[in-house]
Amino acid sequence: xxxxxxxxxxxxxxxxxxxxxxxxxxxxxxxxxxxxxxxxxxxxxxxxxxxxxxxxxxxxxxxxxxxxxxxxxxxxxxxxxxxxxxxxxxxxxxxxxxxxxxxxxxxxxxxxxxxxxxxxxxxxxxxxxxxxxxxxxxxxxxxxxxxxxxxxxxxxxxxxxxxxxxxxxxxxxxxxxxxxxxxxxxxxxxxxxxxxxxxxxxxxxxxxxxxxxxxxxxxxxxxxxxxxxxxxxxxxxxxxxxxxxxxxxxxxxxxxxxxxxxxxxxxxxxxxxxxxxxxxxxxxxxxxxxxxxxxxxxxxxxxxxxxxxxxxxxxxxxxxxxxxxxxxxxxxxxxxxxxxxxxxxxxxxxxxxxxxxxxxxxxxxxxxxxxxxxxxxxxxxxxxxxxxxxxxxxxxxxxxxxxxxxxxxxxxxxxxxxxxxxxxxxxxxxxxxxxxxxx
Amino acid sequence: xxxxxxxxxxxxxxxxxxxxxxxxxxxxxxxxxxxxxxxxxxxxxxxxxxxxxxxxxxxxxxxxxxxxxxxxxxxxxxxxxxxxxxxxxxxxxxxxxxxxxxxxxxxxxxxxxxxxxxxxxxxxxxxxxxxxxxxxxxxxxxxxxxxxxxxxxxxxxxxxxxxxxxxxxxxxxxxxxxxxxxxxxxxxxxxxxxxxxxxxxxxxxxxxxxxxxxxxxxxxxxxxxxxxxxxxxxxxxxxxxxxxxxxxxxxxxxxxxxxxxxxxxxxxxxxxxxxxxxxxxxxxxxxxxxxxxxxxxxxxxxxxxxxxxxxxxxxxxxxxxxxxxxxxxxxxxxxxxxx
Numbered sequence: 001x002x003x004x005x006x007x008x009x010x011x012x013x014x015x016x017x018x019x020x021x022x023x024x025x026x027x028x029x030x031x032x033x034x035x036x037x038x039x040x041x042x043x044x045x046x047x048x049x050x051x052x053x054x055x056x057x058x059x060x061x062x063x064x065x066x067x068x069x070x071x072x073x074x075x076x077x078x079x080x081x082x083x084x085x086x087x088x089x090x091x092x093x094x095x096x097x098x099x100x101x102x103x104x105x106x107x108x109x110x111x112x113x114x115x116x117x118x119x120x121x122x123x124x125x126x127x128x129x130x131x132x133x134x135x136x137x138x139x140x141x142x143x144x145x146x147x148x149x150x151x152x153x154x155x156x157x158x159x160x161x162x163x164x165x166x167x168x169x170x171x172x173x174x175x176x177x178x179x180x181x182x183x184x185x186x187x188x189x190x191x192x193x194x195x196x197x198x199x200x201x202x203x204x205x206x207x208x209x210x211x212x213x214x215x216x217x218x219x220x221x222x223x224x225x226x227x228x229x230x231x232x233x234x235x236x237x238x239x240x241x242x243x244x245x246x247x248x249x250x251x252x253x254x255x256x257x258x259x260x261x262x263x264x265x266x267x268x269x270x271x272x273x274x275x276x277x278x279x280x281x282x283x284x285x286x287x288x289x290x291x292x293x294x295x296x297x298x299x300x301x302x303x304x305x306x307x308x309x310x311x312x313x314x315x316x317x318x319x320x321x322x323x324x325x326x327x328x329x330x331x332x333x334x335x336x337x338x339x340x341x342x343x344x345x346x347x348x349x350x351x352x353x354x355x356x357x358x359x360x361x362x363x364x365x366x367x368x369x370x371x372x373x374x375x376x377x378x379x380x381x382x383x384x385x386x387x388x389x390x391x392x393x394x395x396x397x398x399x400x401x402x403x404x405x406x407x408x409x410x411x412x413x414x415x416x417x418x419x420x421x422x423x424x425x426x427x428x429x430x431x432x433x434x435x436x437x438x439x
Numbered sequence: 440x441x442x443x444x445x446x447x448x449x450x451x452x453x454x455x456x457x458x459x460x461x462x463x464x465x466x467x468x469x470x471x472x473x474x475x476x477x478x479x480x481x482x483x484x485x486x487x488x489x490x491x492x493x494x495x496x497x498x499x500x501x502x503x504x505x506x507x508x509x510x511x512x513x514x515x516x517x518x519x520x521x522x523x524x525x526x527x528x529x530x531x532x533x534x535x536x537x538x539x540x541x542x543x544x545x546x547x548x549x550x551x552x553x554x555x556x557x558x559x560x561x562x563x564x565x566x567x568x569x570x571x572x573x574x575x576x577x578x579x580x581x582x583x584x585x586x587x588x589x590x591x592x593x594x595x596x597x598x599x600x601x602x603x604x605x606x607x608x609x610x611x612x613x614x615x616x617x618x619x620x621x622x623x624x625x626x627x628x629x630x631x632x633x634x635x636x637x638x639x640x641x642x643x644x645x646x647x648x649x650x651x652x653x654x655x656x657x658x659x660x661x662x663x664x665x666x667x668x669x670x671x672x673x674x675x676x677x678x679x680x681x682x683x684x685x686x687x688x689x690x691x692x693x694x695x696x697x698x699x700x701x702x703x704x705x706x707x708x709x710x711x712x713x714x715x716x717x718x719x720x721x722x723x724x725x726x727x728x729x730x731x732x733x734x735x736x737x738x739x740x741x742x743x744x745x746x747x748x749x750x751x752x753x754x755x756x757x758x759x760x761x762x763x764x765x766x767x768x769x770x771x772x773x774x775x776x777x778x
Contacts, residue, residue, distance in 0.1 A: 327453060
């Protein structure tokens with residue numbers, strides 16, 4: 001079987017969530033199939049500037065074909081169009097302009113798929129919202145498989161993506177919440193889908209002592225791993241933590257990740273900046289718990305890594321994916337207000353048995369659902385099922401774009417569409433629970 | 440956090456979060472009850488401070504506005520009969536005074552100016568006296584109002600202190616009620632523990648009496664064998680291996696009768712162990728020539744000490760068997776046969 005993994009950026013040094021996810025999956029599937037990666041020459045996800053050389057190269061033993069980006073992103077134009085399509089009534093034409101402005105606009109990649117798409121049995125596209133996925137899926141048609149990496153973000157409410165979700169052969173979701181949300185908005189229940197996610201390789205030699213010796217942090221602490229950014233919920237985390245510390249909380253807060261926003265000058269908040277993987281795992285082994293304050297997560301690999309290492313997590317309950325993960329795994333607590341944050345922190349800091357129990361549940365949950373053999377098996381089973389089923393008799397092609405008038409018809413704002421979608425975590429049996437803070 | 444009972448193997452995050460939310464609600468209720476205590480205290484303090492409504496209103500009265508400044512005393516000047524003709528305009532005034540004085544007979548022709556001048560002159564004196572009085576009253580008013588302000592400050596302070604005292608008293612009375620309930624609960628538990636302790640003591644006494652009775656029973660058991668059978672079974676469970684070894688040793692040492700007797704007294708698991716024992720440890724046939732017979736005590740039920748000794752002897756016997764197989768071993772607890 002020959003597979004193409006199509007992703008917006010690719011490289012051993014790229015740590016973005018979806019891109020890392022794509023690399024892990026490509027490298028794992030390469031053990032079972034002939035895998036080729038198709039990507040752009042961009043390295044920076046803000047500008048999409050061409051930084052890699054176009055052409056083929058090998059990354060960790062995989063052939064990677066890079067195609068140039070025709071124009072870098074104009075932040076001003078992209079911002080203007082985002083404001084238009086997300087918050088106001090607009091047309092399909094506006095949405096297509098927004099897609100081109102978002103990038104990475106690489107017609108050469110799409111042309112390659114048009115010319116050579118039939119050489120691959122399947123093309124596995126990552127991240128539904130980018131140019132390469134939208135146009136690539138329309139180009140290869142029923143060979144397209146999709147890993148949407150979608151979250152509750154206004155882009156999901158854009159009308160252009162409905163045919164994408166309905167037109168691919170199969171979808172590999174990251175979570176039950178993501179599947180429920182996409183199915184509700186696009187009505188693609190007929191498309192085969194499986195909730196997979198991604199695994200992680202935990203080094204066996206993580207050392208808490210090494211971390212404490214290197215950093216000099218001797219006291220017990222809660223850990224945050226990731227970009228220190230307001231969009232990741234860090235502002236709220238700082239505010240909550242300072243109140244919690246002033247109220248007698250005993251834990252300290254350690255941050256690892258590049259700071260995009262200022263970190264408060266507080267004696268119990270330690271920002272270590274970007275750290276290599278080994279140090280990250282050392283920190284995870286030394287921490288009492290991991291905090292994941294982001295409200296917009298489609299999976300959160302670091303949460304899974306924490307569980308793999310037997311660490312309990314405290315997540316933002318307003319992120320329904322994390323809320324659902326915590327409920328399904330019984331391995332983490334969640335908060336939707338300061339009171340809940342303080343209470344859960346105090347509970348976790350004072351109850352070792354609870355921490356141990358949650359950690360044990362997390363390790364078990366990771367082993368059952370996110371260990372690499374499980375992930376590989378889910379991908380392979382889906383691919384084998386698609387091969388067995390062959391080309392479906394009905395709905396063989398993706399819906400065509402509307403005509404001149406159709407593209408100019410007024411559409412509701414994407415935020416309105418998204419706001420109508422049901423909220424709340426989804427359990428394994430498909431039942432939905434109340435969203436955090438709703439009751 | 441002790442109220443969170445967490446079983447590590449049965450963690451239910453939803454239940455824990457319910458507990459967390461319940462705790463938050465309880466904290467809010469506690470805050471609300473504090474506010475209620477405060478309200479009650481305020482009401483009590485109001486009753487204390489305002490029996491007839493006068494003092495409270497006094498305490499709650501906003502600070503008085505400053506009294507308006509006393510009017511300046513009327514300008515005092517000499518009033519005589521010519522005052523009404525004078526002018527303040529310098530040289531022109533002199534001319535005017537001359538003209539008015541010249542025409543004054545004409546004025547007198549119309550009305551009598553004398554009483555008016557007299558009244559005005561008296562009024563001037565009255566004004567001067569009133570001004571002095573007003574000045575004095577003003578000073579007294581300032582003095583008393585400053586005293587009143589100070590008094591009001593003290594009243595406010597008293598009011599606050601009384602309020603706090605009453606609030607603390609109310610809180611203490613609530614806490615005292617709670618403590619009384621806790622004391623009752625502890626007393627009940629103490630009572631229970633005392634009863635439990637007494638029961639255990641009586642049990643312990645019964646147990647201490649039992650060995651004596653057992654000893655007596657054992658002595659009797661040598662004759663009737665009823666009580667020792669029960670004790671043998673209990674001992675057998677604890678020391679089944681030893682008993683089996685003892686049985687085997689006895690079998691080797693004394694022959695089939697002794698072994699059978701010992702096996703009959705051994706617990707079932709010991710018997711089962713015997714059943715799978717190798718043939719060389721089984722009792723010899725009854726037709727075997729008579730070996731030196733073991734004394735009766737080897738086949739009889741033994742007390743703890745006497746049971747342990749043959750068991751140890753059995754170990755020694757096994758060793759001896761390996762070293763010198765033909766030699767029949769002697770249980771150390773058994774008297775040596777006559778040589």
